[in-house]
Structures are given as structure tokens and as C-alpha cells.
Amino acid sequence: xxxxxxxxxxxxxxxxxxxxxxxxxxxxxxxxxxxxxxxxxxxxxxxxxxxxxxxxxxxxxxxxxxxxxxxxxxxxxxxxxxxxxxxxxxxxxxxxxxxxxxxxxxxxxxxxxxxxxxxxxxxxxxxxxxxxxxxxxxxxxxxxxxxxxxxxxxxxxxxxxxxxx
Numbered sequence: 001x002x003x004x005x006x007x008x009x010x011x012x013x014x015x016x017x018x019x020x021x022x023x024x025x026x027x028x029x030x031x032x033x034x035x036x037x038x039x040x041x042x043x044x045x046x047x048x049x050x051x052x053x054x055x056x057x058x059x060x061x062x063x064x065x066x067x068x069x070x071x072x073x074x075x076x077x078x079x080x081x082x083x084x085x086x087x088x089x090x091x092x093x094x095x096x097x098x099x100x101x102x103x104x105x106x107x108x109x110x111x112x113x114x115x116x117x118x119x120x121x122x123x124x125x126x127x128x129x130x131x132x133x134x135x136x137x138x139x140x141x142x143x144x145x146x147x148x149x150x151x152x153x154x155x156x157x158x159x160x161x162x163x164x165x
Contacts, residue, residue: 003047004054014062016130017143020122022056027115034108052115 008018029048036042060080068076091114099107126132130145 001050001054004051005058007051008055008058008062011059014059014066015143016063016122016126016145017141018059019056019063020119020126020143022052022059023115023119023122025052025115026056027112027119030108030112030115034105034112 008014011018026049029045029052033042033045033049036045061077064076064080065073095107095110098110123132126145133144135142135144
């Protein structure tokens with residue numbers, strides 16, 4: 001987990017591609033953990049899960065705080081935390097029921113599905129609203145999206161027109 005936090009923190013500006021990769025790697029880690037035959041390999045899969053979880057969480061927090069107007073930052077972070085922390089009381093009983101009914105490997109499969117679903121929702125949103133482009137340069141995948149349009153009124157008001165003259 002510490003390694004994932006350090007990987008995400010070393011970036012000056014968080015990128016949406018890092019969020020997508022973190023969600024996919026989380027899904028892959030949970031899938032691997034579900035099929036591991038012994039404790040050693042299971043522990044190695046948990047390292048993948050920890051790194052991807054912290055990368056995703058740290059990048060999400062950074063991206064939300066850096067892309068929010070300073071006056072609204074506290075409110076937006078509060079909503080983000082309410083969604084993130086409020087999801088646990090809904091998802092935990094479902095995962096617990098799956099583990100009780102079908103076994104812990106299937107519960108890890110539910111976690112894997114949630115990671116893949118989060119990545120798919122993110123890709124859908126980015127393709128539809130932000131024109132996601134994926135390229136492969138210098139041996140790495142590169143993600144690029146259109147910048148967000150400012151939420152402010154695009155038509156300059158009389159006050160702004162007077163200030164610029």
C-alpha cells in the first residue's frame with residue numbers, strides 16, 4: 001500500500017489514465033488472488049491489490065482537489081468521501097453473503113468485477129464526454145482527453161468588459 005501511495009504521490013499532476021490503470025490492476029489483482037493455489041502466491045497477489053488501491057485512492061484525492069475551485073473544494077471532497085465511505089455499508093453485506101454462500105474466492109471475484117466495472121464506467125464517460133484518445137508511444141500507453149470546459153459563464157459580463165478596456 002505504501003508503494004502505491006508513493007507511486008501516485010511522485011507525479012506532479014495526477015492523470016485520469018492513472019485512475020483507469022489503477023482500477024484495472026485492482027481487478028487483475030483480485031482475480032489473481034481468487035485463483036492462487038497457496039498462501040505465498042496469494043500474498044503476492046495482495047501486494048498488487050494494495051499498490052493499485054493506494055494508487056487509485058491517492059490519485060482520486062489529488063485529481064478532485066486540484067480540479068475543484070478553491071471555494072468549493074471542501075464540499076466536493078465531502079461528497080466524494082460520502083460516496084466512497086457510504087458504499088461500504090451497501091457493498092460489504094453483498095460481498096459477505098457471496099463469501100458465505102459461495103466461498104471467499106467468489107468474494108474476491110466480486111471485488112475483481114467491481115474494479116473492472118469502475119474502469120469501464122470511466123472509459124465510457126471519457127469517450128463520451130471528454131473524447132478519450134489512447135496511443136502507444138515509447139513503449140507505454142498514453143491517454144489524452146479534452147480539457148474540461150470552465151463552469152463559469154462563457155459570455156463576458158459588462159463588468160469584465162469594463163475591466164479589460
